[in-house]
Amino acid sequence: SQELEQSPQSLIVQEGKNLTINCTSSKTLYGLYWYKQKYGEGLIFLMMLQKGGEEKSHEKITAKLDEKKQQSSLHITASQPSHAGIYLCGADRGSTLGRLYFGRGTQLTVWP
């Protein structure tokens, strides 16, 4: 079973639309990472959340970790074709010495 569940698995939106990707864990998250990946390439670090209720933004991307620290959401405002890619969430369990557990990813397509 997956440590982290991401939804939706894929998303197709028109340029300019807002969208949200969710990441849910059955266990408490000590750190939650969001990465973006172009197919077959490395992961681009977007942001890391640690505290319950924490919210971070970078350009038009905002991520939040809920108070119970078991769910995170990634929100993109006014999407652009450059936002297209695979979004992955990764969880730090706090006691696993650097190991991150990843969701299966959300494939985002933005059409002009």
Add this chain to the structure above:
Amino acid sequence: KAGVTQTPRYLIKTRGQQVTLSCSPISGHRSVSWYQQTPGQGLQFLFEYFSETQRNKGNFPGRFSGRQFSNSRSEMNVSTLELGDSALYLCASSDGVGPLHEQYFGPGTRLTVT
């Protein structure tokens, strides 16, 4: 500051051969982690090194091994390659261990086993 670099970027090997992949972390980072990414299994943790010591290991057979050098560069080795080892191998570096330390990934090495 230069990012995480991985060499080679692409590799084609034959079943039964062995392969060594290299990862150079961001300057000043002492922790290096390795992951295998496949369409079927997603991203799976291989192992993590900190100050030349393996501190954590994922659920992979002993054919997968690694090491870290005093300059924090890391190598991973896969012996007796199998078709199922075809994957994108990613390494990540961090300046420490734990949730306070952000992990940055390299571009990956695409290994194809024929």
